[in-house]
Amino acid sequence: MRLALALGILGLGAPGLSAGSITGTVTAKGPSVAASSAGGEYQSHRYSLAERIDYDHLQDFVVYIDQMVEGGGAGADPATVTQRNVSFEPHVLPIAVGTKVLWPNKDDIFHNVYSMSDTMPFDLGLYTKDEKPKMLTFGKVGRVDVYCSIHSKMHCIILVLPSRFFAKADARGRFSIENVPPGTYKLTAWQEHVPPSFQQVTVPAAGGVTANFILGFADLPKY
Amino acid sequence: MPSRPRRLSVQTKVLLPVITFLVLLPVVVVWIVNGYISRQVHDEAATVLKTADGVFRHLLDNQSNDLLSRYRTTLENRGVVRNGYLDLVGLAATNTAVGANSVRSSLDQQLGGDTVVMLLSLDPATPPIGAKGEVPLELADFARASGGLSRAALRGEGGADWVTLDGMVLNVAALPIAQPDHQVAGALTVGARLGGATMQEFKRLTGAEIVILAGAATAASTLGAPGVALGGLPTDAAQEVVVNGEHYLALRGAYAQEASMGGFRYVLLSSHERSLRTLGDMRRTLAEVSFAGILLSAAVVWFFIRRVIHPLRELRDTAEAVGRGDFSRKIGRLANDECGDLAEAFNGMTTNLQASRAELEKTVETLKATQTQLIQSEKLSAVGQFVAGVAHELNNPLTAVIGFSDLLVQTSTDDKIRLHLERIAKNAHRCHKIVQNLLGFARQHPPERSLVAINGAIDEVLDIMAYDFRTGNVAIVREFQDDLPLILADRHQLQQVFVNILSNARQAIQAVRHDGRIVIRTQLSAALVRIDLIDNGPGVRPEHLSRLFDPFFTTKPIGKGTGLGLSLCYGIVQEHGGTIRAQSELGQGATFVIELPVAPESAQLRDTDAALAPGGRRGGAGRRVLVVDDEEEILALTRELLRADGYEVETASSGEHGVAAVRRTRFDVIVSDWKMPGMNGIQFYEHLLATDRAAASRVCFMTGDVINDSLQEFLRLQGRTCLPKPFSIKDFQDTVADLSERGSG
Numbered sequence: 001m002r003l004a005l006a007l008g009i010l011g012l013g014a015p016g017l018s019a020g021s022i023t024g025t026v027t028a029k030g031p032s033v034a035a036s037s038a039g040g041e042y043q044s045h046r047y048s049l050a051e052r053i054d055y056d057h058l059q060d061f062v063v064y065i066d067q068m069v070e071g072g073g074a075g076a077d078p079a080t081v082t083q084r085n086v087s088f089e090p091h092v093l094p095i096a097v098g099t100k101v102l103w104p105n106k107d108d109i110f111h112n113v114y115s116m117s118d119t120m121p122f123d124l125g126l127y128t129k130d131e132k133p134k135m136l137t138f139g140k141v142g143r144v145d146v147y148c149s150i151h152s153k154m155h156c157i158i159l160v161l162p163s164r165f166f167a168k169a170d171a172r173g174r175f176s177i178e179n180v181p182p183g184t185y186k187l188t189a190w191q192e193h194v195p196p197s198f199q200q201v202t203v204p205a206a207g208g209v210t211a212n213f214i215l216g217f218a219d220l221p222k223y
Numbered sequence: 224m225p226s227r228p229r230r231l232s233v234q235t236k237v238l239l240p241v242i243t244f245l246v247l248l249p250v251v252v253v254w255i256v257n258g259y260i261s262r263q264v265h266d267e268a269a270t271v272l273k274t275a276d277g278v279f280r281h282l283l284d285n286q287s288n289d290l291l292s293r294y295r296t297t298l299e300n301r302g303v304v305r306n307g308y309l310d311l312v313g314l315a316a317t318n319t320a321v322g323a324n325s326v327r328s329s330l331d332q333q334l335g336g337d338t339v340v341m342l343l344s345l346d347p348a349t350p351p352i353g354a355k356g357e358v359p360l361e362l363a364d365f366a367r368a369s370g371g372l373s374r375a376a377l378r379g380e381g382g383a384d385w386v387t388l389d390g391m392v393l394n395v396a397a398l399p400i401a402q403p404d405h406q407v408a409g410a411l412t413v414g415a416r417l418g419g420a421t422m423q424e425f426k427r428l429t430g431a432e433i434v435i436l437a438g439a440a441t442a443a444s445t446l447g448a449p450g451v452a453l454g455g456l457p458t459d460a461a462q463e464v465v466v467n468g469e470h471y472l473a474l475r476g477a478y479a480q481e482a483s484m485g486g487f488r489y490v491l492l493s494s495h496e497r498s499l500r501t502l503g504d505m506r507r508t509l510a511e512v513s514f515a516g517i518l519l520s521a522a523v524v525w526f527f528i529r530r531v532i533h534p535l536r537e538l539r540d541t542a543e544a545v546g547r548g549d550f551s552r553k554i555g556r557l558a559n560d561e562c563g564d565l566a567e568a569f570n571g572m573t574t575n576l577q578a579s580r581a582e583l584e585k586t587v588e589t590l591k592a593t594q595t596q597l598i599q600s601e602k603l604s605a606v607g608q609f610v611a612g613v614a615h616e617l618n619n620p621l622t623a624v625i626g627f628s629d630l631l632v633q634t635s636t637d638d639k640i641r642l643h644l645e646r647i648a649k650n651a652h653r654c655h656k657i658v659q660n661l662l663g664f665a666r667q668h669p670p671e672r673s674l675v676a677i678n679g680a681i682d683e684v685l686d687i688m689a690y691d692f693r694t695g696n697v698a699i700v701r702e703f704q705d706d707l708p709l710i711l712a713d714r715h716q717l718q719q720v721f722v723n724i725l726s727n728a729r730q731a732i733q734a735v736r737h738d739g740r741i742v743i744r745t746q747l748s749a750a751l752v753r754i755d756l757i758d759n760g761p762g763v764r765p766e767h768l769s770r771l772f773d774p775f776f777t778t779k780p781i782g783k784g785t786g787l788g789l790s791l792c793y794g795i796v797q798e799h800g801g802t803i804r805a806q807s808e809l810g811q812g813a814t815f816v817i818e819l820p821v822a823p824e825s826a827q828l829r830d831t832d833a834a835l836a837p838g839g840r841r842g843g844a845g846r847r848v849l850v851v852d853d854e855e856e857i858l859a860l861t862r863e864l865l866r867a868d869g870y871e872v873e874t875a876s877s878g879e880h881g882v883a884a885v886r887r888t889r890f891d892v893i894v895s896d897w898k899m900p901g902m903n904g905i906q907f908y909e910h911l912l913a914t915d916r917a918a919a920s921r922v923c924f925m926t927g928d929v930i931n932d933s934l935q936e937f938l939r940l941q942g943r944t945c946l947p948k949p950f951s952i953k954d955f956q957d958t959v960a961d962l963s964e965r966g967s968g
Contacts, residue, residue, distance in 0.1 A: 086328055109325035112310055126310060128321060149307030150314070150329040 021208035022177040022201055026063055026169050026189045029216040030055040053193050055216065060092035062159055063175045063213065064166030066188040066198060070181060072163025074098035078135060081146070081156055083111045088146065088156030092192060096164035097141045104133035112149035119160060120144040157192060189213035233535070234528045241524050242517065249513030257506055264498040265472065269461035272474040272493050275429035279491060282425055283394075283478055287383040290396040290415050295381060298398055298411065308343075308400045312409040315345055315352055323352050330354035337421060340365050340393070340414035343400075344373045351412070358416065360389055369412050372397035376410035385417075385478060387437040387487045392417040417443050432471065432492040442487065463495060470495035534562035538569060550577035592775045614658045618927030619854050621658065622949030624651040626860035629952040630867070655949050656686060674709040674822055675717065677745055677752055684721045685743075688729075695729050697739035704746045711822040716795045720803075723788040724756050724815050730779075731760035731813070751801070751818040758814075763807035771805050846963045847871040847888060851881035851907060852896040852925075857948075861894065864952050865959060878902025882910055885918050892962045893918060897926035897934070897945070905937065923962050925950065 030053065065072070078100035082089045084107060095101065105111050106129055113134070114123040119142030124134045126149075138144065138160045148154035165185075167175040182205040188198040194215045201209050231239075298308060311329055314322035330341040331354040339358045342365065344351035351373065353362045366373070368386045375382050376397035383396040397412040417435065425433055426445045435443040446466060464473045471492035479486025537554055544552035550573055554566040628648035635641040685692075685699060692699055725741065732739035742757040763771065770776045772793040796803040800820050807813035848870045850861045858874040865872045873888065875881035879902050881895065893911075897904040904924050911919035924938070927948035938945055946958055 086332060107328075109321060109328050110310075110314055111325075112307055126314065150310045150325060151332050152306075152329075153332045 018182055018205035019179040020182055020203040020206060022063075022065075022165075022180055022187060022203060022211055023208050024063070024175060024211040024213065025173045026061040026175060026191075026213040026215065027173045028053075028055045028058045028061075028191060028194050029214050051193070058191055058193065059171070060090075060192060061169035061173060061175070061213075061215075062092065062094045062161075062166060062190045063169065063177065063211075064094065064159075064161045064188055064190070065163055065177070065180070065185040067162055067186050069163040069165055069183075069185070072096065072165050074164060078102050080104065080133075081158070082106050083113065083148070083154070086148075086151050087154055088148075090156070092157045092159060092168070094159040094161055094166050094168060095138060096166075097160050097162060098137065098139055099160075100135050100137045101158060102133045102135045105129045105131070110150065111154070113146060114149055115144050115146045115158075117144045118142070120158070123149075126150075159190065187211050189215055191215050233532055234525065237528050238521065238524060242521050245513075245517045245520050249509065249516070253506060253509050253513070256509065257502065260502055260505065264495075264502065265461070268472040268493045268495060268498065269474070272431060272461050272472060272491050275431035275491050275493065276474055276476055278429045279425060279431075279433065279489070280476075280478060282428060283385065286394050286415075286417075286421070287385065287396065290394050290413060291381060291383040291398070294396055294398050294411060294413055298400060308411060309402060309408060311343055312345060312400055315343055315409065326352045327354050337394075337415040337418045338413055339391075339416045342366055342369065342373065342410075342412040342414075344377060344410045344412065345408075347374050347377060353412075358391065360391060360414075364388055365393070365414055366412075368393075369395045369397060369414065373410050373412045376412065377407060379407045385487060386414075387435075387442055390437050390440050390442055392435050392437065392442045392487055419443075429491065430493070432494065434490045434492065436488045436490065446492065461493075464492070466492065470499055531562070534566060538562075538566060541569065541573075545573050545576065550574075550580070589775060596775075615927050617654070617658050618948045619857060621651060621655050622927070623854075623856035623860055625655060625949050626864065626952060626955075630860070630863055633867075633952075651949075652951075672711050672713060675712045675714045676709055677707055677717070677754065677819070678703045678705070680714055680718055681721055681743060681745070681754070684718050684725065688722065688725060691726070691729055692739075692741075695733045695739060696737045697729050697732055697741055700740060700742040702742060702744040707745060707747055707752055708821045710752055710799075710819050712799050712819065713795075717799070717819075720792045720795050720817065721754075721756075723792050727788065728756065728758035728760060728813070732758055735761045747821070748818070750821050752821060754817045754819075756815045756817075757812065759812040762809045762811050763805065763813050764809055768805060768807060772803070845869075845871070846891040847873065848892045848894065848959060848963070849873050849875060849881060849884050849888075849890040850894045851875040851878060851899070851904075852894075853877060853899045854896070857896070857925075861955065864955060868956055868960070870959070870963075878904070878907035878910070881907055882914075885911060885915060890918065891921060892959050893922045894946075894959065895922060895924055897924050908941070908943070921962060921965075923958055925955075 074096035079093055079095050080102040081093055083103070083105045086107060086109075093101065103113050103124060105127055108129065110126045110128055112124065112126045115121055119140050120136070120138055122136060124136075127134070138158060141160050141162050144158040144160060146156045146158060165177050165180050167177045169175040180203045182203050184200060184202045186198050187201045188196050190196045194217070197213050197215050199211050199213070201211050203209050297306060307329070311326050314325045316322075326343055330343060330352070333341060334354060334356045339356040340353060340360060340362065341355075342351040342353040342362070351366050353366065355362055355365070365388060368388050369384075372382050372384055372395055376399045379399045379401070381396070381398040383394065386393050386395055393414040393416055395412065395414050397410055399407045400409040400411055402408050422433060422435075422443050422445050432445045433443070434441055434446060461472045461474045464471050472495050474491045474493075475488065476491065477486060477488045534554075541552050541554050553570050553573065625648060628644050628651055631644045632641055632648055635644055681701075681703075685701075691697075728741050729739070732741075736759070740759050742755070744755040744757070746753050746755075767776075767778060772789050776790070793803055796817055796819070801818050803815065803817045805813060805815050846869075848865050850858055850865075850872065851874070852858050852861075853876060855876070858876065862872045862874055870892075873884055873890070875884050878895075878899055881893070882902070884890075885893065895904045895907050899907075902910070904926075908919060908922050908924075911922060923944050923946065925946035925948055926934070934945065937943075944958060944962075946955060950958075
C-alpha cells in the first residue's frame with residue numbers, strides 16, 4: 001500500500017515537480033432569511049413534506065476537480081466504510097475512480113450492504129462481524145448510494161470521482177487540495193442535500209489558488 | 224280643593240297596563256327566544272357533533288388505511304431502497320440470538336413517530352419477534368391483542384384495526400411478507416399509537432374535543448385529564464356535561480371495524496361555552512334594550528298622558544269652580560283637539576249657565592214680587608168680599624131711609640120740614656151711591672162689553688175716591704166734553720184704569736205738595752174718545768218713563784206698591800183697542816193720555832132708543848099687590864108707597880106666607896125679595912110656577928144684593944125684572960105699575 005502511495009506521488013511529481021494547491025471554504029446558504037421567516041410558499045402547508053435543510057450544520061462537503069487529471073489516478077490502498085451502531089461510517093466517502101472499498105461489519109447483528117445505483121449496483125448479502133469484510137472496487141465515476149437491506153435508515157454515499165484531487169471540508173468548511181498540477185480545471189463543490197456548484201480555477205505552478213463556494217438554492221440560475 | 228275619594232288617576236290606569244304589557248312582552252319574548260335559541264344551539268351542537276362523529280370515524284378509518292397502505296407500499300417496494308423483510312424473515316428463521324437481535328434492531332429502527340411497536344411473525348406457533356418504542360406496553364400483550372390480525376396476515380390477508388391496550392389506543396396493521404413467488408414467508412404487525420399530534424389533528428378536523436376511553440380510564444384526550452367519568456354517558460344522544468369547569472355537549476360513540484376484536488369507546492365534546500356566553504349576552508342585551516325601551520316608552524306614555532290629562536284636570540278644576548258658582552272661571556289655553564272642543568263647549572256652557580242663572584234669579588225675584596202681589600190681591604179680595612157683605616147689609620136700612628124720607632117729602636106740607644127731609648133723602652141717596660159703588664168695585668166681574676158713557680164712569684170713580692182726594696188736598700178739575708159718544712167697553716175695567724192712575728197721581732202729589740191738582744179732560748178726537756189725566760206732581764224720571772208700563776216696575780218702597788197697577792191699565796186699554804201713554808218732565812207733573820175707540824153707530828142709536836123709553840106713572844087703583852120680604856121695614860115702606868098709588872097691598876114676611884096669600888087671593892103684582900130665610904125668592908117663584916102659572920107671570924124681584932150672573936141668567940130666561948135695593952120710590956112705583964098694566968092688559 002505504501003508503495004502504491006509512493007508511486008502515486010512520484011507519478012504526480014514526474015511532469016516537472018511543479019504543483020499548486022487549491023484552498024478555500026465551502027459553505028451552504030439557504031434562501032434569504034426574510035423570505036423564509038416571512039413564510040412564503042416554502043413555509044406553507046403545501047411544502048410541509050419537503051425536506052428542511054439546516055444550512056448551518058451541513059457536513060460532508062466535498063470539493064473536487066471534476067475532470068481527468070494527468071497523474072490523478074486512484075491509489076492502491078482500499079478505503080473503508082464500517083458498519084457500526086447500525087450506521088455506515090463515514091456517511092460520505094469520496095474516492096478516485098478505481099479505488100477499493102472495504103465493508104467491515106463491527107456490529108453484533110447482521111447487515112446486508114447493497115446498492116441499487118446505476119453507477120455500481122451490488123449486494124453483499126447478510127453477514128456478521130465474524131465474517132471477513134467484503135471489498136468492492138468502484139471502477140466508474142458517479143454517485144453510489146449504499147443501504148442495508150434490513151436497516152432502512154442505514155445509508156452512505158460513495159462518491160466516485162475522476163481524480164484523486166479532492167478534499168473533504170473540515171467542520172468549518174475549509175478545504176485544501178494539495179499538489180495539483182498547474183492548469184485550468186473545473187472545480188466542483190458537492191454536498192448531498194444541495195445542488196453542486198463549480199468554478200473554473202487556474203492552478204499556478206507554484207503557490208495556490210483560492211476558491212470559495214457558497215452552495216445553496218440562492219444562486220440557482222433563473223429560467 | 225275638596226278632598227276626593229281615593230281613586231286611580233287616568234295616568235295610572237293607562238300607565239299600569241302599558242308598563243305591565245311592556246314588561247311582559249320582553250319577558251315573554253326573551254323566554255321564547257331564549258328557549259328557541261337554546262334549542263337551536265343544542266341542535267346545532269348536536270348536529271356538529273354528529274358530523275364530527277362521522278368525520279372522526281372516517282379519520283380513524285383513514286388512519287387505519289394509511290397505516291396499512293404505508294406498510295403495504297414498503298413491503299412491496301422494489302425501488303431504490305430494497306426492503307429487507309425477506310432477509311428479516313430469513314434471520315428470524317435462523318432462530319439464533321444474533322438473528323433475532325438483527326430483526327429487533329431492524330424493527331427498532333423503523334419505529335418512530337406514531338409507530339410504537341412492530342412484530343415480525345413467521346408462523347402462528349412461533350412467538351413473534353418485536354420491538355417497541357418507549358411506551359408502557361408489553362410486547363406479549365400486543366402480540367396477543369393483535370394475534371388475530373397477524374394470523375390473518377400469515378394467511379396472506381393484510382388488515383388493520385384499532386385496539387386499546389394498557390391505556391393506549393393503537394392502530395394496528397398486519398401485512399403478509401411474501402416471497403417473489405407470492406408465498407407468504409411471514410407477517411409484519413405494526414402498532415401506531417394514536418398520539419397527541421394526531422389527536423390534535425383530529426380535533427382540528429372534527430372541530431370537537433375528543434376523549435378516547437379505554438375501559439374506565441382515558442386513553443387519549445384533547446382535553447387533558449377530563450376529570451369526569453365520561454363513560455357513563457348514553458350513546459346516540461348529545462348531552463351537556465361540565466368538564467374542567469367548561470360546558471360541553473357530549474356525544475358518546477363506540478368505534479370498531481368490521482370483524483374486529485378490538486375497538487374502543489370515545490366521547491366527542493363540543494364546547495358549549497361560547498353558545499352559552501352568546502346566549503347570555505343575547506339575554507342580557509335583550510333585557511337591557513327592553514329595560515331601556517320600557518323606561519323610554521313609559522316616559523313617552525307618561526308624557527303624552529300628562530298632555531292629555533292636563534286639560535282634563537283644568538277642566539275638572541274649572542268645573543268645580545263653576546259648580547261652586549264661580550262663573551268667571553274660564554278655561555284659558557285651548558288645545559286644538561277634542562279637549563279643546565270640550566273646553567270650548569264647557570266655556571259656552573258656563574256662559575249659558577251664567578245667563579240662565581241670572582235669568583233664573585230674576586225670575587225668582589219676579590215670582591217673589593208676584594207672590595207679594597198675590598197676597599195683596601187676596602187681601603184685597605177678602606176686603607172686597609167683606610165690603611160686599613157690609614154693603615148688602617146696609618142696603619136694606621138705606622132702602623127704608625130713602626123710601627120713607629121720599630115719602631115724607633111728598634107728603635109734608637111744612638116747607639122747613641120738607642127741606643130737612645130733602646136733606647135726609649139726599650144724604651141717604653148719597654149713602655146709597657157710596658154703597659153701590661163699593662159693591663160694584665168689590666164685585667168680581669167677568670169681562671163684558673156694554674155701552675159706556677165715559678164721563679159717567681169717571682164720575683163714579685171720582686165719587687169713590689172723593690174722600691181720598693179731599694184728605695190728600697188734591698183738587699179735581701173736570702173738563703168734560705158733554706156730548707161724548709158712548710164707547711163699547713167693560714165699565715168696571717175702565718174704572719179700574721182710572722182708579723189706578725188717579726190714586727198713583729194722588730200718592731205722587733201728596734208726597735211733594737199740599738196744593739195738588741188733577742185735571743181730567745175728556746174730548747172727542749176723530750173716532751177716539753181721549754181722556755187726559757194731568758197732575759201737577761213731581762213727574763216721572765225720563766229713564767223710568769219707558770218702563771212705566773212694565774209689569775212689576777215700581778218706584779214705591781217695597782211693600783207699598785206691586786208695580787202691577789199701570790201694567791194692568793196698559794193691558795186693559797190694549798184690550799179695548801185703545802192706547803195709553805205717559806208724558807212727563809221731571810218736576811212738571813205727569814200726563815196720562817188714554818184714547819179709546821168710539822162704539823159703532825148702530826149701537827149708539829139703539830141705546831138712545833132705550834134711553835128714550837118713557838116710564839109713565841099710572842094709577843094703581845083696584846089693583847092688588849103682594850109684597851114678600853123678610854124685612855119689616857121694607858114691607859112697611861112698600862105698603863106705604865103702593866097704597867099711596869092706590870094699590871091694594873098685602874104683605875108676607877116669608878115665602879111660605881106669600882104662597883098662602885097667593886092661594887087666597889089673586890094679585891096683579893107680586894114683588895118678592897130675592898134672599899129670604901126659609902123659602903127664598905126663587906123657590907117662591909118656582910112654587911108659583913108649579914101651582915099658579917098666571918101668578919108666577921106677575922112676579923117681580925127685588926134684592927139688596929148685587930145682581931150676579933146666575934140671577935141675571937135666571938131673570939132673562941123667566942122674563943122677570945129685578946129691582947135693586949135700595950130703590951127710589953119712583954123706580955119702585957114704575958116697576959109695579961108696568962107689571963100691573965101688563966097683567967091687566
